[in-house]
Amino acid sequence: MKRYAVRVFYEGKGYYGYQRQLEKRTIEGTIIQALEEIKYINSPEENNFRSASRTDKDVNAIGNVFSFNSEKNIILEELNSVLPKDKTIACWGYSEVEMDFSPKYSMWKKYWYIISKEFLETNSSMTVDKIKAVSSLFRGEHDFSLFCRKDHRKTTRKLDKLIVIEQENRIILEFLANSFLWEQIRRITSYILNFDTLSKELQNTKKLLQTQTSVNALNLEPASPKQLVLVEHFYENLNWLISKRTKESILKKFETEILKLKQRENLVNSAHKFFFDLG
Numbered sequence: 001m002k003r004y005a006v007r008v009f010y011e012g013k014g015y016y017g018y019q020r021q022l023e024k025r026t027i028e029g030t031i032i033q034a035l036e037e038i039k040y041i042n043s044p045e046e047n048n049f050r051s052a053s054r055t056d057k058d059v060n061a062i063g064n065v066f067s068f069n070s071e072k073n074i075i076l077e078e079l080n081s082v083l084p085k086d087k088t089i090a091c092w093g094y095s096e097v098e099m100d101f102s103p104k105y106s107m108w109k110k111y112w113y114i115i116s117k118e119f120l121e122t123n124s125s126m127t128v129d130k131i132k133a134v135s136s137l138f139r140g141e142h143d144f145s146l147f148c149r150k151d152h153r154k155t156t157r158k159l160d161k162l163i164v165i166e167q168e169n170r171i172i173l174e175f176l177a178n179s180f181l182w183e184q185i186r187r188i189t190s191y192i193l194n195f196d197t198l199s200k201e202l203q204n205t206k207k208l209l210q211t212q213t214s215v216n217a218l219n220l221e222p223a224s225p226k227q228l229v230l231v232e233h234f235y236e237n238l239n240w241l242i243s244k245r246t247k248e249s250i251l252k253k254f255e256t257e258i259l260k261l262k263q264r265e266n267l268v269n270s271a272h273k274f275f276f277d278l279g
Contacts, residue, residue: 003048004074005067005103007093007240009250012058012225014088019054020044028054030089031066034082040070052103052233056183061230065103076243087253092246095238106233108160109180113173113189114227120171125196128171132164134192134205135173142209146218147188148181156211157181162188186222194220 010027012018020029028051032044041047052065076091083089120126126134138147139162145155161176173192175185195203207213 001069001071001099002073003067003069003097003099003101005065005095005097005101005235005238006074006076006079006091007063007065008061009090009092010061010064011088012055012060015057017055017057018051018059018061018064027089028066030084034079035068037082038072038078040072040074040079041068044068050102050104052106053109053230055228055230056225058225059228059230060226063232064230065106065233067097067101067103069099076246080246087249090246090250091243092250093240093242095240097238103233103235106235108176108178108234110231110234111175111180111185112165112229112231113175113185113223114170114229115173115189115193116170118169120193124193126193128164128166130195131171131173131192134195135162135164137205138162138188138209143211144181144184144188144209145211146208146213146215147184147191149183149187149222151182153181155181157184183222186225186228187218187220189223190220191218193223 008027008031010018012027014025015030016024016026018027020026020032032041032049035041035047035049036043041049047069049068050066053061055061055064074094076094079091083091120128138159141156141158143156144159148155157177157179159175159177161174163174165172165174173185173189175188191198191205201215202208202218208215208218
């Protein structure tokens, strides 16, 4: 018996989020069905199937991670052959890991929020320089209670990195942290894009990030999930074996999409950058 960690790309569109749900098409449910079909696992419970992140509906990923135990040696091309033919899900790398490995406990997670300059010009009065200035205020440890959808977790988090990457036709907000709260990235992004329209009180970002603040709510809708990309979970000392064929297939898919849907937000440049950085 071996345990594998697998890096998976997916398009969120057309799925009811990542987490498996009864009678709904989800990313995780589709992956489990494929693993069962080719006898890699008997069931998620028996083979200790685990996922790193459960992204919301319409959120995309370049490098989410899942793991499972199997008697069979993994072959990515075999696994991809039983995943959707439209290549909305593709497994492109794997590593053999210790039996107690859980993908949930990565050292850090990286997300990109992709904004076309056309969208920025049409829907926001914020310039790139203003976006950089406001973004810098979120770095470090703060109470993000006004910038998340609250659940049972504490709202104090350390945001290690929030930078603005400029590309020819878009900007990317790059977020890096050990953990994120529910809708945290989308709510921060919405605040940044709407900053110029806010009252002076709500433009006091440092005050909003304090535990003791007189502001109860921002009353801003989270930014659309369609431009949010889970880029990577990072783990120390894992040797990832990457499928060149699958990597090229992912890039080709998005090169086709950008020609067909010029106005649609897409991931092609971001995928290129990520895989270029891998070498």
